Amino acid sequence: MKIVLLGITGSGKSTIAQKLADRFGIDVVEADDEVIRLNNDLWPKDEKIIDKYFQVTSDKVFTMDNVLYVISWLSKKRIKQFASNGFKIIELHADIKELLKRKIQRDNPTKNEISRFKENSNGYYEVVFDDEIKPLISLSLDTTTINPEDVFKKITKALNQNGH
Numbered sequence: 001m002k003i004v005l006l007g008i009t010g011s012g013k014s015t016i017a018q019k020l021a022d023r024f025g026i027d028v029v030e031a032d033d034e035v036i037r038l039n040n041d042l043w044p045k046d047e048k049i050i051d052k053y054f055q056v057t058s059d060k061v062f063t064m065d066n067v068l069y070v071i072s073w074l075s076k077k078r079i080k081q082f083a084s085n086g087f088k089i090i091e092l093h094a095d096i097k098e099l100l101k102r103k104i105q106r107d108n109p110t111k112n113e114i115s116r117f118k119e120n121s122n123g124y125y126e127v128v129f130d131d132e133i134k135p136l137i138s139l140s141l142d143t144t145t146i147n148p149e150d151v152f153k154k155i156t157k158a159l160n161q162n163g164h
Contacts, residue, residue, distance in 0.1 A: 001026055001159075003068045004082050007092030008124045009117065010102035012143045012151055016092070017070045019152045024159075027064065031057050031071035073124060076133055083136040090155055091128050091137045094144040096121055 001024055007013040014030070021028045034057040035050055036043055044050050054071070058078060061069045062085060074082070083089055094102075096118070103109055103117060127133060128140070139158045143151055 001066055001068075002064070002085070002087045003159075004074070004079075004087050004089045005068060005070045005092070006074055006079075006089060006128070006137075007072060007143075008094070008099060008121055009072050010099040010106070011092035011094050012148055013070050013072070013092060015148045016151055016155065017068055019148070020068055020155065023152075023156060024068075026066050026068050028068045028070060029057065029061055029064070031069070034060075073120070074127070076127055076130060079127070079133055079136055088138040088159065089136060090158075091140040092143050092151070093125070093128065093140070094142060098144045 003020070003026070005013050005017055005020070017028050017030070020026070031054055032043075035053040038053045038056065039049065044053070054073075058069075058071075058074075061067055062081075069082075069087070079089060099121065100114065100117070103114075107113075109117065128137065134140075139155060141151055141154060146154075
């Protein structure tokens with residue numbers, strides 16, 4: 001089973017990933033954790049380094065057969081590559097107000113971080129809701145008002161219908 005769990009920060013990826021890993025017995029690769037690991041346990045300040053480590057991690061995931069790849073951002077090109085390599089792409093999103101509420105509760109971000117988050121959110125939605133990309137996504141869920149257990153059930157049902 002090869003799955004990409006794609007979702008903007010605060011959409012519930014990490015919570016759902018753990019439940020899916022337990023249910024299906026698959027390895028989880030969290031892109032953010034890998035970036036930190038590759039950068040001596042620190043989050044890089046340089047966007048180019050972050051992009052490089054995301055690339056390294058994505059390349060590693062391509063070689064794996066039984067994997068759940070958890071990531072908050074993929075380019076259109078990368079989504080196409082994962083889809084054409086047999087990955088089921090599950091996408092999680094939520095209303096920006098709800099995402100901000102979750103982010104503030106979890107991270108206590110600065111005003112600059114909130115501003116950057118809003119910009120990144122716009123870019124994320126432009127990619128995942130693109131007419132060329134939407135058909136490549138196996139399941140897209142709005143987690144604004146759905147609790148994690150129901151999100152998990154919907155994903156499990158979709159994966160079981162696809163023969164997993």
